[in-house]
Amino acid sequence: MHSVRVAGVGSTQFGKQPERASRDLFAEAGAGALADAGVPHADVEFVAYGNFAGEAVEGQGHAGPLAADALGxxxxxTRYEAACASSGVAFREGVRAVRAGDADVVVAGGAERLSHLDTAHTTEALASAADELWEGRAGATFPGVYALMADAYFGEYGGTRxxxxHVAVKNHANAMGNPHAQFQREVTVADVLDAPPVADPLGLLDACxxxxxxSAVVLASEAYVAEHDVDAPVAVTGSGQGGDRLALADRAHLARTPAAxxxxxxxxADAGVTPADVDVAEVHDCFTIAEVLALEALGFYGHGDAIGAARAGETTRDGRLPVNxxxxxxxKGHPVGATGTSQIAELTALLRGDHHNADAVPDAEVALAHNAGGTVASAVVHVLEVAE
Amino acid sequence: MHSVRVAGVGSTQFGKQPERASRDLFAEAGAGALADAGVPHADVEFVAYGNFAGEAVEGQGHAGPLAADALGxxxxxTRYEAACASSGVAFREGVRAVRAGDADVVVAGGAERLSHLDTAHTTEALASAADELWEGRAGATFPGVYALMADAYFGEYGGTRxxxxHVAVKNHANAMGNPHAQFQREVTVADVLDAPPVADPLGLLDACxxxxxxSAVVLASEAYVAEHDVDAPVAVTGSGQGGDRLALADRAHLARTPAAxxxxxxxxADAGVTPADVDVAEVHDCFTIAEVLALEALGFYGHGDAIGAARAGETTRDGRLPVNxxxxxxxKGHPVGATGTSQIAELTALLRGDHHNADAVPDAEVALAHNAGGTVASAVVHVLEVAE
Incomplete structure (x- = not known):
């Protein structure tokens, strides 16, 4: 098995850019990643591209070759689609291509264009990540299904809005100074509690x-990195994927995410590390409750124990495990198909020391990314480590 | 690298089944493949699922976990989307997962539901495989772009409607007796020439x-097959993927398909064979001209030389290289996301000798599958061989 390095990372500004097609967004992120890596376009042997809603919102399928073309x-x-985990899956399969010896250099990334439609149409497109027959037709939207999960959590384990x-407050604070972040403004607990309700118990500021x-990253084999003297100090040492039934009604437990x-x-197991070894993590906080569920599923906390983590300061930038x-x-924002590789890009910068919050984890050696699709019917987890 | 066998194959009836959701179709094909393999559901470690238009025509994305759930x-x-090559890509990545040692048993397959919409909506959904900005908005549909390719071919190399x-006549004849085929009726050259025009020079009977x-296939590692005494005499020995620019206007040549x-x-190269070694092939004949272009791209004929192959009887069931x-x-029909693994299923049956046309190639040892997306902006080719 060939060892894999993250050789470069790129990201567009996240936010409302309704006039830009997905391909244009990806071209910018991909070019940024290649420039960061110092790897020429001609050496790229495969493009693994994540996109969720292109067919519904841009009338554009078959987006793999289109992304490669836009990147030059x-x-x-290949286009991978796993709802909000689309580029996490693309990254995983890019890693597999390098490990299998099928490619020495892969660009993995993703893009999403959503804000050009009105919110009703966007919400409908996003709902196609749920079970159309058993959830979508009943009117379930994503705030709705995550509200059900939050409600189940409160009922089983306790916890309050x-x-x-505190999760929202923490993550808004962390975004301050991130040049790619959609929001660069702090919010208070009172702001979150007073925000308009979206789906009880979740309010507007509980939602991404x-x-x-x-976003895009350049993956390269260790052999390529050595031969071309590429500065790529971050290795991908662990990759895992899990699946679950799409419809919440089919699950044994609404307050747990076994796919994660x-x-x-x-x-x-792949990386040979344990949760205790992880120094910093990016987890899929599409709603505040999702971060809590993730911290428990990833083994950082027992079931029912992560609800107070942000409030206690354990996952803040000065805590024992800074998260997000x-x-x-x-x-930062959630351009659906771009989120998985955005997490990898952020963690790579943190491990390299060129991240706006790098001073929070100066000695970090092990990082974890958790990217989830839908109500975590798909989950992809990666472990990155500073190479010896 | 772990060697990979095709342990079982399955297919639904192809045809108009507008009342059945994609998930139901896939459940039937997947169950058939597992039964054919004699492999228990519990041994499946990964499901690689191809689907093209689900988001546009069923309001259903995130179809990977849904397919696994339907299969039990x-x-x-993971869902792979490469337009008409979606399950060819799924198969390729399933093969890679086994080769890389990530899974011993993979179900690769695909499904598509299209006939529940009116033809205009279906045509619009299919057009999302082309470049929406530069082709779709100009009114290009798939018969239109393939007609441009046929016209370019005639202009450059000669040939007639x-x-x-003769390609259509041959393939209709081959479908006679295929229990899964949408059409089981012969057509004559006169029928094809007299059929209503779709996009000049292509008529209705030039089109799928x-x-x-x-369709679905079960992939298993050689180690698993040996340990569990699975009867799996067909090996996957070669896998390749190519890409091209989506829009025809961006290409150097309209009458060639370099991605293939x-x-x-x-x-x-992967299999260590040459075109001359291939005994039987399934190629992507979405239009009659597409089969001609494929035969040339695959190296069976020089450029401009395949146009007369069917007419001369070289690719008929009694010819030197039976095709389709x-x-x-x-x-047989073209349920878009199902076509790639349908080709694998058909070739596996031909190599095993349990195909309705197996008597045409009793000594076949090497088979080739060619699955293309859009106007061959994506292409996937696999080589199957009778294992020693």
Missing amino acids: VDAPA EDLA PITDGA SAAADAAY LSGGLKA | VDAPA EDLA PITDGA SAAADAAY LSGGLKA
Whole structure:
């Protein structure tokens, strides 16, 4: 098995950019990643591209070759679609291509354009990540299904809206100074509690925004990095994927996300690390409750124990396990198909020391990324480490 | 690298089944493949699922976990989308997962539901495989872009509508007796020439139909097959993928498909075979001209030389290289996301000797599958061989 390095990372500004097609967003992020890596376009042997809603919102499928073309790369390209985990899956399969020896250099990334439609149409497109027959037709939208999960959590383990508000406060604070973040403004617990309700118990500031954007990373084999003297100090040491039934009604437990646990177990085993080894994490906080569920599924906390983590300062920038130093989906933004590789880009910068919050984790050696699709019917977990 | 076997194959009836959701179609094909393999559901470690238009026509994205659930499999699952090459790509990545040692048993397959919409909506959804900004908005549909390719071919190399008609005649003849085929009726050259025009020079009988259906194959490592005494005499020995620019206007040549050539070169090299070694092939004949372009790109003929192949009987069931003994997309049908693994299923049956046309190639040892997306902006080629 070939070892894999992250050789470069790129991201567009996240935010409302309704006039830009997904391809244009990806071209910018991909070019940024290649420039960061110092790897020529001609060396790219595969493009792994994540996009969720292109067919519904841009009338554009078959986006793999389109992404490669926009990037100016003449190589095979595949589109991966796993709802909000689309580029997490693209990254995983890019890693596998390098490990298998099928490619020495892969660009993995993703893009999403959402804000050009009105919110009703965007919400409908996003709802196609849920079970159309058993959830969508019943009127379920994503705030709705995550509200059900939050409600189940409160009922089973306890917790309050104020506990969740601390997650939003933390992630908004972390986004301050992130040049790519959609929001660069702090919010208070009172702001979150007073925000308009979206789906009880979740309010507007419990939810990530609608975002346009793209991200990309350059993956390279250790052999390529050595031969071409590429500065790529971050290695991908663990990769795991888990799956669950799409419809919440089909699940045994609404307040747990076993797909994330399965993905994490596989990634930890692959890397030969445990949750205790992780110094910094980016987790999929599409709603505040989602960060809590993730911290438990990933083994950082027992079930029912993560609800107070942000409030207690354990996951803040000065805590024992800083989580979402990028600002997370909550404040950096959530351009759906771009989120998975955005997390990798942020963690790589943190491990390299060129991140706006790098001073929070100066000695970090092990980082974890958790990217989830839908109500975590898909989950992808990766472990990154500073290479010896 | 772990060697990979095709342990079982399954297919639904191809045809109009507007009342069935994609998930139901896939469940049938997948269950059939597992039964054919004699592999228990619990041993499946990954589901690689191809689907093209689900978001546009069923309001359903995130179809990987949904497909696994429909199949009754508790394993990670990913949806691959490469237009008409979606399940060819899914198969390729399933092969890679086994080769990389990430899974011993993978179900790769695909499904598409199209006939529940009116033809205008279906045509619009299919057009999202082309470049929406530069082709779709100009009114280009798939018959239109393939007509441009046929016209370019005739202009550069010569050929007539009658030459193309022989492709349709051959493939309809081959479908006779295929229990899964949408059409089981022979057509004559006169029928094809007299059919209503669709996009000059292509008529209705130059085009594949709109089809609902699903297909699936079970992939297993050689180690698993040996340990569990699975009867799996067909090995996957070669895999290749190629890409091209989506828009025809961006290409150097309208009468060639270099993505297919790149995929074939990679697959031949991977398998250690040449075009001359291939005994039987399934190629992507979404239009009659597409089969001609494929035969040339795959190295079976020089550029401009394949136009007369069917007419001369070289690719008929009694010819030196029988092509599309299944009936092809033209007559078996083209449920877009299901086509790639349908080709693998047909070739596996031909190599095993349990195909309705197996008597045409009793000594076949090497088979080739060519699956293309859009106007061959994506191409996937696989080589299957009878294992020693």
